[in-house]
Amino acid sequence: MSVFQNQGLLTIKLDTGTNVSAASVRRILYKKPDGTTGYWTASSVENNTILVYNFIDTDLDQTGVSTFQAFVTISGRNGYGEYVQKEIKPKLS
Secondary structure, eight states, X not given: OOEETTOOSOEEEEEOSSOXXXXXXXXXXXXXXXXXXXXXXXXXXXXXXXXXXXXXXXXXXXXXXXXXXXXXXXXXXXXXXXXXXXXXXXXXX
């Protein structure tokens, strides 16, 4: 599935491989094509292991390859998921 710049009608789901229902922090870390980093707070958890985030129109504001990673804190310990990369394509208009 293609992902386009400024597309807000889109959801990312990152499987952590572990039960994160007790996590005090649930984030989707990102690195944009220009190197900008940050995070979005996961909007929900599915099946106890999957972090879910619903994009808004301004989240994917750059074209190129973006990298995403799950991050959680459980009982004061940090956990990270695998990198997921996705090419953000320019829209036609």
